Amino acid sequence: MLITCADSLPMNPTKTTYTPADVEAKWYQRWQEQGFFKARPNPKKTPYTVVIPPPNVTGVLHMGHMLNNTIQDVLVRRARMLGQEACWVPGTDHASIATEAKVVALLKEQGIEKKDLTREAFLEHAFAWKDKYGGIILEQLKQLGASCDWDRTRFTMEPKLTEAVLRVFVDLYRKGLIYRGVRMVNWDPLGGTAISDEEMIPKDVMAKMYYLNYEVVGQPGRFLTVATSRPETIMADVAVAVNPTDERFRGLAGQRVRIPLLGREIPVIQDEYVLTDFGTGALKVTPAHDLNDYNLGLKHNLPIIDILNDDGTLNEKAELYVGQDRFAARRNIVKDLEAAGLLVKVEEYASIVQTSERTKAVIEPKLSMQWFMKMEHLAKPALEVVENDTIRLYPAKFKNTYRVWMENVRDWCISRQLWWGQQIPAYYLPDGSFVVALTASEALELAREQSGNNELKISDLRQEEDVLDTWFSSWLWPISVFDGFADPDNADINYFYPTSDLVTGPDILFFWVARMIMAGLEFRQEVPFRNVYFTGIVRDTQGRKMSKQLGNSPDPLDLIAQFGADAVRTGMLFSAPAGNDLLYDEKLVEQGRNFANKLWNAFRLVKGWEADAALPFAHDKPVAWFGARLAAAVAEIDDHFAKFRISDALLAVYKLVWDDFCALYLEMVKPAYQQPIDAETLRHTTAYFEALLKLLHPFMPFITEELWHELGPRGPRDYVTVAPWPKPGAPADGAALLAGMDKALAVVAGVRAVRNQKNLGPNKPLALVAKSDEPALLAAYEGILRKLGGLEDLTFADAGPAGAVSFVLGGSEFFIPLEGHIDVAAERARLEKELAYAQGFRDSVQKKLGNEKFAQNAKPDVLAREQQKLADAETKITALEQALKGV
């Protein structure tokens, strides 16, 4: 009788290599047709929710996305198989500064300058561009196999999410948590906006240090030399500071000095902040243009003179070089200082300047009027939920980082001087005061109330030009994707929130993760997620970050085309422990491809078997053993998942498939060429194969789905994607089965080692004589010993035959008669070495057991183990001594 595994074979099972390109698109389409990725509130199931860290709407897939989304997909697919209602919400981020910079650059190519456009016209261009190129990245994720519920795709700037942002802004403003204030910000003069710290790129440069002479007032000819890298800012100086302990400036404190060229008098102040060994030890204080100086100015109550315009040119307060760009002014003032004899010297030194990630402009620390959010009130509960493990961070070391940041949290500058983003819903009255409201008409009402002027019209109000920081929409993401602001009691949010796991990079722990926690607690009184898994940064084999400039970043789509999505996914995961950077190496992807190929060939083998119903069940031992092995592996894999050890889980499946199933189990049950197999064994083998496909599916969704359908006839909705995850239930005698097989396999390994040592080749039939202390056990595994060891004969005896190679396992001796291959001296030497080793081991255990304090202090189970070790060592020594006598 013939048991067929599948009705049709779209793939050619005679081909020895698996070709992923033939099947991947097909299965992704089928999954979508079947609606497997769609999630709906279902009270009978436990929800499992993941919100994607939304990539930039105009971005394209890079290696970091590959890693991050592979991990999410593994978690989501496994949850789905565990019978949970798995909901993975995809979407994109409007990424205000990045996208605006791209649109500005694009318009420039078309000869259009942003400044010549109205806000409305610019946004029209931006939306047109977003509609054309936006969301490409989501299509790319499908090629990776990402099982997102695409019907739920959101965009942080779509109307509903924008409404959520505005509601939150108004709410927090009314709670008194949002205010306007003047602060030192990172100003991008080219982009004309404040940017956040993470949007700056530090650049190593060789800068010049200029030594300038400030004349001491009332002491003509006496100068105080000050070192500065920014001579063009001396017009904004308000003091010169020295360290109070610095002997060189004794007596100068309280004196006044004259700013070079300008002649304005400023005081000399003392502060410990000043480093005595940097520059000349005298520091010019320019509060408007340096953050440290600003703080120094606050401390000493100094005035602030801001000499720069928003575009980086000098304003009239500078008095000199007005209208010139800061760098032109620098060149000119150096010339003039030199001419005036006030420039002592110029030194080169290595320095770091901050530049804008988008416009590349050198960042200017600048005082400006911005919108801020108070963080203290929000940070406190957000810290607590991480401290008390309501939210767990993986790896846990990030708890420390999180704590330090949350305890020193500073107010959040939420305004950006851009157009692409959510415009701040504040409306200025003609008198300069303002109101905050969701809509213009509400604003008008408030404005009339506030001003007492009922004649005010909407056209009298001027809406704030600034937009909100992108993170001000992404911090609401886990709530807003379920419309939790507009409709706080809807079925989706009640069911899917809080989400389960968040997978993201540690670089946005503060900007995103911490703020989502705050938002969750503030607006829903509930954490946004239970676990946060931090991935590492993908680097090249030399440890460098992937970057376009270095050209060290492969195109993920090329990789998928070349190796298959499954191979790329496993390649990323093979070496990606949580929080550790991943050194990407194409070899890992090759390893993934090889693994897919291994699986494919195992399938080809099993597929080729024909069952003969007349044959008796011949492989009860292998079948029982692999059942136990599988159960143990499932338990181990589940444990790895519970601890978010994703790459360990993968490695465990990898070894189960490759070593246990292919190298051992299949070799044990494999019939001789073109011989039939008994039906019972084939039935078990097929069931095991299916279990392996299930365990592998989260990691390698495509090949497992393909083989699932090849392996047996399937109903219309019978897909491994929705198959139940294997249960770990181990058979009662599992431990004994595993231990027994280990002993048998040790004998096989011994025989194979002899084969290799004696250069016998895999085919030469050998005879094995066993002087075993467990003959019954070995007899039970005789079939396996013969097959895997290539034995033509297995006999039990009390003594070894002459002219045999021997090896010792535990208390048993094994002999392989090999006339003509025996080198007596070498045999003796080998056994003696082994004996000496065993004796040394015994002695050390004996010594430990003989130590009174050990006997007193060690736990009973430790003591018992040591005694067992001693007994085992004694047995082995006896057997070795016997073997030596026989040589």
Add this chain to the structure above:
RNA sequence: GGGAGAUUAGCUCAGCUGGUUCAGAGCAUCUGCCUUACAAGCAGAGGGUCACUGGUUCGAACCCAGUAUCUCCCA
């Protein structure tokens, strides 16, 4: 300058409560095999003073102190 973390095989990393294992995995390396599923493969082997110096302990990769080097975060 302040803080956090790391250092285990050639590489990337595990190693849980100090004792199952006189230190484990994957990859790489070496040797031998084109053995009727797979050379993208099979069988076997070698490879470590657990950064260094002390300390605690019957016992330390693990706990403590110091040193060195590296990484990240904050300023």
